Amino acid sequence: MTLRIENLKVGYRHRTVLEGLSPRPVAPATLVGVIGRNGAGKSTLLKTIAGLLPGQGLVHFGDRPLDATQRARTLGYLPQSLPQPSSLLAYETVYSACRAAHGGLDKEQLEQNMESVFSRLGIRELALRRLDQLSGGQRQMIGLAQVLVRQPRLLLLDEPTSALDLHWQLNVLQCVQQFSRELGTLSLVAIHDINLALRFCDELWVLAGGGLLAQGPARDLLTPAVLRTAYGVEARVERCSLGLPMVLCDSAMPAYQP
C-alpha cells in the first residue's frame, strides 16, 4: 500500500514543528530514512503518523485515510524510548504484542511467528531473560521484536539503532530491509547515522527549517550543499570501494541556525 502525505502540519499546542509537508507518495516495500538535525521534527512526524499527536493535512495509506481502525490493522511504531525494564520475560512481552495483533491465530501459529522474529533478529538467547536484567541495547532489540512480530504494513521506527553497537546496528537495518522486501512493508526510519541510512535506505527525507528540505533516492540525494543546510556542517560525499556514497564531515559551522 502506498503512503500519501499532503500539506501536513505537525507540532504541539504552541509550537508548529513542520508545515506544508507534501513528500512524493511512497510505494510499498520502500525503506525511507528520515534524517535531520536534533529538533528537526523526525520524532514529531513519526508520532503524528502513528496517531499519537494530532496533525492537520492528509495522510493516506493505500486508498484510505490512516485513521484509528487502519492504524490498528496496519501500523507498527517503535518509539525513541527503550521498553521499560520490568520483571517480565522478554518472550512474554513479545508474545503479548503478537497476541494483541493476531488474536485469531492458534497457539502453534503464534509460536511460529515468535520463533521467526527471535531468530531473524538473532536474539533467541534473550527470550527467557527478564527485561530488567537486559542492557539498554538488548532492550532496544526486544522493543523491535515487539513491533516486528505484528507484521505491520507500515513500520515507523524512531532511532531504532541509538543504543546498539556496530554489529547490531547493521543487523537491525538488514532485518528491516529484508522484512520490507518480503512483506511489502513500507518503513519510515528516523536515523542519525547518515552512512547507515545511505547503505540501507531506498529513499531519504531530509527535514530542516520546519519542512522537507529534500526527498529522493538515498544514493543521489545528499550533496555538500544539502548537508550544510540540514546540519550546519562542511562535509564531502565520496564513493567507497564498493561505489556507494559515504559522507565525511570536516567541520561544524559556528553558531549555526537553520
Ligand SMILES: Nc1ncnc2c1ncn2[C@@H]1O[C@H](COP(=O)(O)OP(=O)(O)OP(=O)(O)O)[C@@H](O)[C@H]1O
Ligand atoms: N512535548 C513537546 N512539547 C513542545 N515541544 C516539543 C515537544 N516535544 C518536542 N518538542 C519540540 O519539537 C521540535 C521537534 O522535536 P522532535 O523530537 O520531533 O525532533 P527530532 O528531529 O526527533 O530530534 P532528535 O534528533 O533530537 O530526536 C523541537 O524543537 C522540540 O523542542
